[in-house]
Amino acid sequence: MKLTGLLLVAALLAPAASAQSPADELSSLEQEFASSALERVEKYKEFKPQFEALAERHAGTDTGLDARLWVLSQSWWLRKEGTMHNASRAAAAAILEEYGDSERLGMMAEASYVFSTTDRAFFFGKLRESPHRTVQAAATYQLAKRSKGDAQATLFRELADSFGDMKKGYSTYGEIADASLNPHGPDALEIGQVAPDIVGRDVDGVEFKLSDYRGKVVVVDFWGDW
Amino acid sequence: MYPHERSLVKDLANESFALIGVNSDRTPEEVKAAAERENITWRSFFDGGGTDGPISTQWGVRAWPTIYVMDAKGVIRFKNVRGDEMDDAIEELLEEAKASE
Numbered sequence: 360m361k362l363t364g365l366l367l368v369a370a371l372l373a374p375a376a377s378a379q380s381p382a383d384e385l386s387s388l389e390q391e392f393a394s395s396a397l398e399r400v401e402k403y404k405e406f407k408p409q410f411e412a413l414a415e416r417h418a419g420t421d422t423g424l425d426a427r428l429w430v431l432s433q434s435w436w437l438r439k440e441g442t443m444h445n446a447s448r449a450a451a452a453a454i455l456e457e458y459g460d461s462e463r464l465g466m467m468a469e470a471s472y473v474f475s476t477t478d479r480a481f482f483f484g485k486l487r488e489s490p491h492r493t494v495q496a497a498a499t500y501q502l503a504k505r506s507k508g509d510a511q512a513t514l515f516r517e518l519a520d521s522f523g524d525m526k527k528g529y530s531t532y533g534e535i536a537d538a539s540l541n542p543h544g545p546d547a548l549e550i551g552q553v554a555p556d557i558v559g560r561d562v563d564g565v566e567f568k569l570s571d572y573r574g575k576v577v578v579v580d581f582w583g584d585w
Numbered sequence: 586m587y588p589h590e591r592s593l594v595k596d597l598a599n600e601s602f603a604l605i606g607v608n609s610d611r612t613p614e615e616v617k618a619a620a621e622r623e624n625i626t627w628r629s630f631f632d633g634g635g636t637d638g639p640i641s642t643q644w645g646v647r648a649w650p651t652i653y654v655m656d657a658k659g660v661i662r663f664k665n666v667r668g669d670e671m672d673d674a675i676e677e678l679l680e681e682a683k684a685s686e
Contacts, residue, residue: 527633528611528633528634528635529612529631529634530632530633530634530638534639535637538639538640538642538643539642539643541643542642542643542644543643543644543645545645548644548653548661549661550661550662550663551660551661551662552660553658553659553660553661554653554655554660554661555644557607557630557640559607559631559639561630561631562608562613562616562629562631563613564613567630569605572603572605573657573658575601575657576600576602576603576654576655576656576657576675576679576682577602577603577604577605577654577655577659578593578602578603578604578605578655578671578675579605579606579653579654579655580586580590580604580605580650580651580652581606581609581644581646581649581650581651581652582586582607582608582609582649582650583609583610583636584616584618584619585610585649
């Protein structure tokens with residue numbers, strides 16, 4: 360007990376920033392954010408300037424970019440106030456100005472949900488001009504996902520043609536583009552229809568098919584451990 | 586979900602029945618850890634490591650869990666049935682399959 364108390368005092372007395380690496384500084388701030396009791400919108404407004412200050416202190420570094428990406432993706436909390444699009448625009452502009460050539464900007468594309476349609480077209484167009492194929496692919500994919508109709512089909516075809524061989528998680532952009540371009544329409548999944556086959560791999564990478572179980576009553580359960 | 590599915594798979598072990606998952610967790614390791622912890626014995630397709638994997642995308646799945654129940658001929662007969670409803674659905678289809686043998 361006594362020892363713990365001493366360590367705690369030592370931790371409190373330690374100079375705040377100097378002993379910490381930039382990455383630790385960011386993760387402390389993230390923890391502070393996570394444990395703050397403020398309501399989400401107020402919390403974001405309260406912490407945003409601190410993340411921005413951290414980004415400025417470490418401009419041009421991975422941590423600086425992480426802090427900027429935090430400000431961008433968390434701007435989601437402002438959507439109900441109608442200020443999300445302004446906030447995301449400012450955050451995205453700051454990222455492109457400082458980190459336009461970074462190979463980590465695929466993460467910016469993943470925050471596709473915070474942008475207005477116009478801003479998304481603009482910023483993702485820039486990302487698609489990145490020198491890095493991973494960034495181009497991520498931007499093309501996220502833009503495709505958020506598009507509709509012919510524009511969407513064109514983007515998915517481009518994704519398949521230009522980036523089809525590249526990994527997206529444990530799949531490839533090619534597989535995802537194919538699935539998007541050839542969805543089972545609602546009619547195909549109606550009660551009374553023969554279920555479309557599934558060909559895939561289990562967690563050990565062994566290929567199997569849904570039709571392997573033909574002749575049995577089958578429950579297919581789309582699930583995740585979350 | 587897990588306890589119900591566990592008991593289904595156990596109770597129907599000698600029946601012509603299979604529970605097949607389509608899993609959207611991030612890594613195979615996460616799925617294996619969940620299987621160990623929850624005693625999950627049934628097989629799953631590992632769908633690319635996210636909810637935007639190819640199988641979920643092609644099937645248009647937007648909510649998890651999503652459930653389809655197929656009869657022995659592979660025809661979709663029920664969707665999103667849970668608990669007792671799922672038990673009844675499966676029982677009905679098992680009896681139907683036996684009757685047509």
